[in-house]
Amino acid sequence: MIIEKYSSILFFLLIILSCERDSEESIDIQGCIDETACNYDSSATIDDGGCVFADQYCNSDCDYTHFESLPSSLTILSGDSCLYNADISVLDSIIRLNSLEYDSPLEVGTQTWYNGRLRFLVAGNYGNSSGVNDTIYFLPDNIGNWTELVSLYLEWNRISVLPDSFSELTSLINLYLNNNVLSSLPDNLENLENLYFLDLGYNELSSVPELICNLGNLNYLWLFNNNLESVPECMCEMDLDWNNNDYGGYPYFAIGANALCDNIPSCIAESEHFELSLDQFYYSFPVYSPQDCDSTSTAVNKNSLLY
Known part of the structure; x- marks a missing residue:
């Protein structure tokens, strides 16, 4: 009886193990199984037909894509039309997040590329061909891919938040964010150590992080027409x-x-410019703009001309 009992248990265990093995063997993983492809998947068992191969025009470098035609709004200062995929992916994300209507990511705003990397981007919502064709509300998390970007213009959009990855734009020298709806700045803004020009005018900032004081290369700082009630002492x-x-x-x-x-x-x-701002639309002349310390102040006081 005992032998029969254990024989039955062993029999059922063998059946279970056999079923598990058959189950494992029956799982097929789709993906690219060509080892020469840029997106080769070593875990795939069935080719999904989606293999991507390096562009021969770009020295077979998987990180770049060659573009046959370029829009007139794009300039290449040096190099050819092999452009960095990670830079392109950010432009794609901006289009998708904001439902912009573009046939190509290269059409977003006015772009300048240098040796395959995006260096200048004018993406303000100006109502003309130099900027974007509709409002930008959101910046993607992968914006940190723009590690070679030098100048970024995002004026006249409706951006309320800068993603944490914004701090990875470590080559950034000029940043124009006026006329948005920013209510705060990321604490890690100090990582933009090369920043020279920072325009945050006409936003809704209620505070400035202390770490802004670590921007040692900053020469221009415009904070007019916000909601600031205090600023860090270290700014001095x-x-x-x-x-x-x-x-x-x-x-x-x-x-x-x-x-x-x-x-x-x-x-x-x-400061001589404690009560100074620039005209909102063209920044073409200074405006006398006192601090709002009286609840009875009128909008006229904020927009009277300096001269």
Whole structure:
């Protein structure tokens, strides 16, 4: 009886193991099974017909794609039309997230490429051909792929948040974000250590992170027409020209039309541009813009001309 009992148990175990083995053997994984393809999948057992191969025009480098035709809004300063796939993927993501109508990611705004990498992008919503053809509301998480981007123009959109990966744009020198709806800035903004020009005018910022004080190369900082009630004391340690204009008549620093009324760092309170902003539409002339410290203040006060 005992032998028969254990024989039955062993029999059922063998059946279970056999079923599991058959189940494992019957699982097919689709993917690219060509080892010479850029997207080769070593775990795949059945080819899905989606193998992608390196472009022969791009020295068989899987990271680049060759484009036969380029829009007139795109300029290549150096190199050929083999463009970096990771840069292209960000443009694709912007199109998808914001439901923009473009036939190609190369049509987004005005682009300048250098040796296959995106270096300049003008994507403001200006209502003309130099920017985007509709409003940008969201920036994708993969925007950090733009590691070689030098200048980024995103004015007149409706961007409310900068993704954390924005801090990975470490080559960025000029950043124009005026006339959006930003209410805060990421703490890791300090990683943009090459930033020279930062325009945050006409947003909805209620605060500025202390780490902005670590932007040692910053020469221009425009914070006018926001909702700032305080700014970090460490800003006085920044190497900014608090009082003067450049040769074009533009201030190096301006912070008018906020709500800075108490506990203001001395460098800012004593700045010649404490109550200065630029006209909203063209930035063509200075505007006298006092701080909103009186609830009875009228909109007229914020928009009276300096001269």
